[in-house]
Amino acid sequence: xxxxxxxxxxxxxxxxxxxxxxxxxxxxxxxLDILNIRLTAEEMAEIIPERYQKxxxxxxxxxxxxxx
Amino acid sequence: MFDFxxxxxxxxxxxxxxxxLGDLGDLVNxxxxxxxxxxxxxxxxxxxxxxxxxxTDILSTRAVRSWPELRKLLPGYRxxxxxxxxxxxxxxxxxxxxxxxxxxxGLVMAGGMHATVALDEMEAIAAFDKICQGPGEEVIVDLxxxxxxxxxxxxxxxxxxxxxxxAIDRTLWPKPASRHLKRTFNWPxxxxxxxxxAPVATILTSRVxxxxxxxxxxxxxxxxxGRRPVDMxxxxxxxxxxxxxxxxxxVIHDSMFFQNPSWLEEWLEKYPRxxxxxxxxxxxxxxxxxxxxxxxYEALVRETNWDTVSIGFESGSDRILRLLxxxxxxxxxxxxxxxxxxxxDDLERQxxxxxxxxxxxxxxxxxxxxxxxxxxxxMLKTMKRVFPSISFxxxxxxxxxxxxxxxxxxxxxxxDNYHRFPDDEKVAGxxxxxxxxxxxxxxxxxxxxxxxxxxxxxxxxxEALTKA
Numbered sequence: 001x002x003x004x005x006x007x008x009x010x011x012x013x014x015x016x017x018x019x020x021x022x023x024x025x026x027x028x029x030x031x032l033d034i035l036n037i038r039l040t041a042e043e044m045a046e047i048i049p050e051r052y053q054k055x056x057x058x059x060x061x062x063x064x065x066x067x068x
Numbered sequence: 069m070f071d072f073x074x075x076x077x078x079x080x081x082x083x084x085x086x087x088x089l090g091d092l093g094d095l096v097n098x099x100x101x102x103x104x105x106x107x108x109x110x111x112x113x114x115x116x117x118x119x120x121x122x123x124t125d126i127l128s129t130r131a132v133r134s135w136p137e138l139r140k141l142l143p144g145y146r147x148x149x150x151x152x153x154x155x156x157x158x159x160x161x162x163x164x165x166x167x168x169x170x171x172x173x174g175l176v177m178a179g180g181m182h183a184t185v186a187l188d189e190m191e192a193i194a195a196f197d198k199i200c201q202g203p204g205e206e207v208i209v210d211l212x213x214x215x216x217x218x219x220x221x222x223x224x225x226x227x228x229x230x231x232x233x234x235a236i237d238r239t240l241w242p243k244p245a246s247r248h249l250k251r252t253f254n255w256p257x258x259x260x261x262x263x264x265x266a267p268v269a270t271i272l273t274s275r276v277x278x279x280x281x282x283x284x285x286x287x288x289x290x291x292x293x294g295r296r297p298v299d300m301x302x303x304x305x306x307x308x309x310x311x312x313x314x315x316x317x318x319v320i321h322d323s324m325f326f327q328n329p330s331w332l333e334e335w336l337e338k339y340p341r342x343x344x345x346x347x348x349x350x351x352x353x354x355x356x357x358x359x360x361x362x363x364x365y366e367a368l369v370r371e372t373n374w375d376t377v378s379i380g381f382e383s384g385s386d387r388i389l390r391l392l393x394x395x396x397x398x399x400x401x402x403x404x405x406x407x408x409x410x411x412x413d414d415l416e417r418q419x420x421x422x423x424x425x426x427x428x429x430x431x432x433x434x435x436x437x438x439x440x441x442x443x444x445x446x447m448l449k450t451m452k453r454v455f456p457s458i459s460f461x462x463x464x465x466x467x468x469x470x471x472x473x474x475x476x477x478x479x480x481x482x483x484d485n486y487h488r489f490p491d492d493e494k495v496a497g498x499x500x501x502x503x504x505x506x507x508x509x510x511x512x513x514x515x516x517x518x519x520x521x522x523x524x525x526x527x528x529x530x531e532a533l534t535k536a
Contacts, residue, residue, distance in 0.1 A: 004356060022471065038435030058287065
């Protein structure tokens with residue numbers, strides 16, 4: 001998991017309500033696993049797992065208004 | 069310098085004011101040493117202004133005991149400048165409103181991290197006439213000379229390299245504002261805070277930590293910038309030692325000192341040789357960078373007097389380290405702890421000062437389970453020499469996780485309580501009662517029960533070699 005051996009990326013997953021959920025991890029699947037640590041089953045069910053985009057940390061601020 | 073009541077007298081030399089921000093009274097009768105630290109952004113930008121023949125006066129919310137006391141000092145100024153961070157936003161907001169009450173035609177110019185991460189909050193306040201997002205060192209002179217040429221909100225511009233920054237004129241920093249504090253402060257150097265002997269020089273060698281921890285994400289705001297050359301850092305310390313010293317110790321206030329091995333190797337070679345004295349210093353690392361470059365880390369600790377090693381361990385649980393996107397593991401943390409313990413034991417045997425950790429720890433992270441928190445405290449107990457710095461996770465706007473929690477309606481923070489009080493409740497759904505009991509020792513038996521297993525587990529140290 002360390003940054004030298006296993007770098008992480010940021011992902012924006014579509015939500016069923018039209019908003020986006022920010023997640024991060026070594027892969028989209030890992031990012032969903034990490035979200036699952038803190039979200040309830042109902043909140044996880046709002047995420048559309050196959051609809052996501054990979055974003056760069058430097059561009060994070062462009063997407064803040066889309067989060068939900 | 070002080071009036072009959074021991075308050076600092078304010079002398080005017082300019083119609084441009086720089087207002088230093090912080091809690092009222094922190095330069096009069098501070099609660100602790102860290103409240104007395106000076107603002108390098110203020111120091112750098114005032115130095116640039118003065119070198120360009122733009123004189124400014126300095127006042128500080130930290131140097132007064134009340135808002136009416138500050139209000140009396142504000143009339144007649146044409147411009148007030150402020151460097152606003154999220155945790156100083158409440159005092160910046162109040163000061164801006166007071167300034168406009170007494171100087172309706174005056175201009176309030178604000179920049180700083182909060183302007184960048186929470187622009188909407190500042191835009192909504194009419195008292196902020198100009199708001200600079202991002203670094204300001206390449207625009208501040210033009211802004212103050214020709215404010216009308218700038219829109220209300222604009223993007224600042226920073227230097228390409230810290231080599232382009234002038235050395236801060238530390239006499240432009242606010243002074244301690246009571247006779248009592250003046251005796252212990254060592255102005256224009258800074259007071260002792262428990263990390264090393266006074267007087268202390270705080271200094272920056274690099275800007276921006278490039279990692280992506282989701283409680284911070286500073287690199288999503290500040291462009292990459294070249295590191296300050298080693299020789300310039302040493303020259304500045306030697307100058308401070310000659311002019312204002314003798315220095316007792318140094319705080320290298322970089323977000324991440326232990327990065328960029330070629331710079332560190334040059335520091336290792338030159339600091340012991342060229343500095344007037346090998347002053348002990350505080351500086352920050354990550355546990356995975358220590359594991360990546362253990363020989364370099366050990367050499368720096370042993371040969372350059374890096375005796376307070378600040379590490380953002382944050383958690384002793386892989387689950388939570390993943391949630392924080394720390395990109396470090398439990399094993400990285402334990403590797404760093406064991407290496408530092410071993411170096412410390414050896415130096416102690418030689419009668420030398422052993423290195424200590426300044427261990428940043430977070431609790432109350434949404435999703436954290438009691439066993440995660442127990443593991444974190446077990447990790448802390450394995451450090452032989454440590455200053456623990458424990459706080460509850462804070463969802464600051466601008467950070468990735470902060471933005472997401474705010475969007476989910478789970479943040480309990482607002483513009484009125486951005487202060488960094490470590491035990492404030494900050495996220496809905498977190499059982500703060502549990503954490504208070506944890507810190508009060510209620511679960512010590514549970515923590516100690518798993519300690520031996522935690523300390524004696526088998527770490528694959530060979531992995532460090534393969535990664536290096």
